[in-house]
Amino acid sequence: MQRFKNDPDEIVDETVRGFVRAHRDLVGLHPGNDRVVVARGVPRRGRVGIVTGGGSGHEPAFLGYAGRGMVDAVAVGELFSSPTAKAFLEAVRTADGGAGVCVLYGNYAGDNMNVKMAQRMAAKQGIEVLTVVANDDVLSAPPDQRGKRRGVAGEILMWKVGGARAAEGGTAEEVRAAAQKAIDATRSVGVGLAPCTLPANAGPNFEIAPGKMEIGIGHHGEPGTEVVDLAPADAVADRMLDVVLEDHDLSGGDRVCVLLSGLGATPVNELYVLYDRIERQLEAKGIGTHRAFVGNYFTSLEMTGATLTIMKLDDELTRLIDAEAVSPGLVVRKEA
Amino acid sequence: MQRFKNDPDEIVDETVRGFVRAHRDLVGLHPGNDRVVVARGVPRRGRVGIVTGGGSGHEPAFLGYAGRGMVDAVAVGELFSSPTAKAFLEAVRTADGGAGVCVLYGNYAGDNMNVKMAQRMAAKQGIEVLTVVANDDVLSAPPDQRGKRRGVAGEILMWKVGGARAAEGGTAEEVRAAAQKAIDATRSVGVGLAPCTLPANAGPNFEIAPGKMEIGIGHHGEPGTEVVDLAPADAVADRMLDVVLEDHDLSGGDRVCVLLSGLGATPVNELYVLYDRIERQLEAKGIGTHRAFVGNYFTSLEMTGATLTIMKLDDELTRLIDAEAVSPGLVVRKEA
Known part of the structure; x- marks a missing residue:
């Protein structure tokens, strides 16, 4: 490493x-x-x-x-x-x-x-x-x-x-x-494409074979539910969305906040590729994205992969998500 | 990939x-x-x-x-x-x-x-x-x-x-x-630890052997000036700082703005490890860090490595660096 x-x-x-x-x-x-x-x-x-x-x-x-x-x-x-x-x-x-x-x-x-x-x-x-x-x-x-x-x-x-x-x-x-x-009101799912290595160790603490991806992987490499062939980005985005939506009570007319985080080694542009598909698919279901965060927000050393998080909003959650916040990892501005 | x-x-x-x-x-x-x-x-x-x-x-x-x-x-x-x-x-x-x-x-x-x-x-x-x-x-x-x-x-x-x-x-x-x-007033240097691959290609467009690092690497993998053994983080930080300072007219009492960016696949915590050393070494030379940006600010797909950028500040540059800015990649807040 x-x-x-x-x-x-x-x-x-x-x-x-x-x-x-x-x-x-x-x-x-x-x-x-x-x-x-x-x-x-x-x-x-x-x-x-x-x-x-x-x-x-x-x-x-x-x-x-x-x-x-x-x-x-x-x-x-x-x-x-x-x-x-x-x-x-x-x-x-x-x-x-x-x-x-x-x-x-x-x-x-x-x-x-x-x-x-x-x-x-x-x-x-x-x-x-x-x-x-x-x-x-x-x-x-x-x-x-x-x-x-x-x-x-x-x-x-x-x-x-x-x-x-x-x-x-x-x-x-x-x-x-x-x-x-x-x-x-929040559901998340992770997809891993390549593992990470603890700095004191010689090799990764788990494996993901080239050409495969692990659905449901945890933030420390906890095993997911399935290892499948690495699919095109749109298919991965759809799969992530399916996992979240099947567990969520979202329907047409709902508004959500989306957080798409890289796991450490995935390039930022790939997150936007995934995000583009995710928001379009939500739109197609009549679900509006009120606010999105896309970037390296919650990583796992240099794991390759991403997590999708979706929060269903009501008036109170919308107000609290939109309130001003200033931290090194996340800034929400209160516009004048 | x-x-x-x-x-x-x-x-x-x-x-x-x-x-x-x-x-x-x-x-x-x-x-x-x-x-x-x-x-x-x-x-x-x-x-x-x-x-x-x-x-x-x-x-x-x-x-x-x-x-x-x-x-x-x-x-x-x-x-x-x-x-x-x-x-x-x-x-x-x-x-x-x-x-x-x-x-x-x-x-x-x-x-x-x-x-x-x-x-x-x-x-x-x-x-x-x-x-x-x-x-x-x-x-x-x-x-x-x-x-x-x-x-x-x-x-x-x-x-x-x-x-x-x-x-x-x-x-x-x-x-x-x-x-x-x-x-x-600005100087930068990059150090590469592992290459990146263009998505249409089968393999990386250049190589960095395991256990080696490339000093002076460009944002597209342009060759650096030297390939040397991968050194401990403090030694890498010192080397980056030396390159910048040798080319810069900085001396005790000066104030700087530091930007340390990951190249894509380097975990965020490693950037802080490098940064800790860099700011301490600047301090030891009597150079004060007015403001720092540490994170994935300018990447090269999933290249592993980092760039160090140092700007020497005068009153005008300090005022302009501190002015409010709001963009997806960089936020500078104007405190009330």
């Missing part, structure tokens, strides 16, 4: 340091914990704090979504590993502006365990912590076991909605409810 | 269509030429128009820099090929708000020829076109032949400065002078 690395054990520290340097107008490092990134202006007095966290290797997720109208503090884990309970706790304490804290995170065993532990410790310190667990990855479990599904790029839309509701001055319960509604 | 593609001959059309759909709040397609992307609100009456153009495969360059306070119209070429003179001409005509047009582009034979042709045709139609040719790629020609050097990611900073000067209401000559000053 041809990559820019020093000692693989240092890669997360170096990433966080470089990130905080590059974006110091928006974020800083927690003074006592170098695995916690904090948005400028946090804590916001009287506002609900928004916290997330997750493994490294998904940049700009998770740390890149710290900012204004988004996430207040981010706990940073090792590559593809949950942050510690301590990091989640420090993120919670830092984000606490006296109105409670919502931890909005993805459904992985390590994160579940560490967030719960941090929640208990925070409670002892008098900080109310509510949680929302993202489970937007359709093919990671059947429809009747939605609670077992993983969280993937839909988390970004969950943070956007939760962050906007907090910025509006919502109570902790209102923010939690909005974030829950956001992720409930 | 594992990629999302349909008919390779359609890839540019599909990319442009998908791009314009995804970013329709900021850009649109020229009604008569589907290889010209136009920012919303263009032409801007009484303002100097800013035009650029270049080959596809570098997304978000070039089309992604159409927006407010940036580029007004972009001519889009085939993959790694210059746009036609006709596309440049249409971009110029569209961008013309009655105060002249500046075409700010990169030093490649095809672009030079086609921009000159468009310039002559525009003159016949009564539109004054001034040009600035970017040549920031240090290792593409020796210091005494700077005019032969290629333009690479430094073009983004040139567009930023030119776009800001136009937004301020500068005359065509003032805008040209600011963009020229910007690129004169």
Whole structure:
């Protein structure tokens, strides 16, 4: 694997340091914990704090979504590993502006365990912590076991909605409810074309044979539901859309927000090729795309592939998706 | 090569269509030429128009820099090929708000020829076109032949400065002078770790052996000056910085703007690893980093590698780099 690395054990520290340097107008490092990134202006007095966290290797997720109208503090884990309970706790304490804290995170065993532990410790310190667990990855479990599904790029839309509701001055319960509604209205699917390699390893931790693609692949190379011949881009786009729509209650006249993310090594122009087909197919079904995000929003090191995320909008979600947000990974402008 | 593609001959059309759909709040397609992307609100009456153009495969360059306070119209070429003179001409005509047009582009034979042709045709139609040719790629020609050097990611900073000067209401000559000053103050270098493949081809158009890296590689795989063993990230960062600084007149007390771009397949976290070292090394030399951009700003399909771009700032360039700009590829916020 041809990559820019020093000692693989240092890669997360170096990433966080470089990130905080590059974006110091928006974020800083927690003074006592170098695995916690904090948005400028946090804590916001009287506002609900928004916290997330997750493994490294998904940049700009998770740390890149710290900012204004988004996430207040981010706990940073090792590559593809949950942050510690301590990091989640420090993120919670830092984000606490006296109105409670919502931890909005993805459904992985390590994160579940560490967030719960941090929640208990925070409670002892008098900080109310509510949680929302993202489970937007359709093919990671059947429809009747939605609670077992993983969280993937839909988390970004969950943070956007939760962050906007907090910025509006919502109570902790209102923010939690909005974030829950956001992720409930969101479905994602990933397609992998080539694997990624952890920097400390000699070879990839899974294989995708040339000429094949894996439908339903997870953000860490978790196996998908099917390995099939690599199809033309339009057919891949259609397949992704089918997976999402079959699990979603969308119909003609609905409005959606679409997020199409590269997994790391897929060129940006290919994302637009996929996106062109996806929006046209939605249109053909009478589904309007209110807003789209296309780019490297939630990656898996240098995996080749893409994830499609679709959120069904109602008036509240539209308002919260459209609210101003400024973070290194995502900017939504409020036009004058 | 594992990629999302349909008919390779359609890839540019599909990319442009998908791009314009995804970013329709900021850009649109020229009604008569589907290889010209136009920012919303263009032409801007009484303002100097800013035009650029270049080959596809570098997304978000070039089309992604159409927006407010940036580029007004972009001519889009085939993959790694210059746009036609006709596309440049249409971009110029569209961008013309009655105060002249500046075409700010990169030093490649095809672009030079086609921009000159468009310039002559525009003159016949009564539109004054001034040009600035970017040549920031240090290792593409020796210091005494700077005019032969290629333009690479430094073009983004040139567009930023030119776009800001136009937004301020500068005359065509003032805008040209600011963009020229910007690129004169800018140096770049690329390091390639693995090649890219044109979608119509079976294999890469050049090779980089595993365990090697190519110093000075161009945006289309133009050969660098040296192929050496792949070094640790810090050593690569130091080498890139050395190349830039040896060609630059920077000294202690200077302020710079840094742009570190991935070439397509390099994970975002590795860019932060490089960036951390680069900013620390600049600091050690007494050079302050006023603003940094780190991400996939100017890519080469799925090439693995990165480019480092450094602009020396004075008061005018600082003001113009800090001015508000909103484009799909780059956002600079004006804080309230």
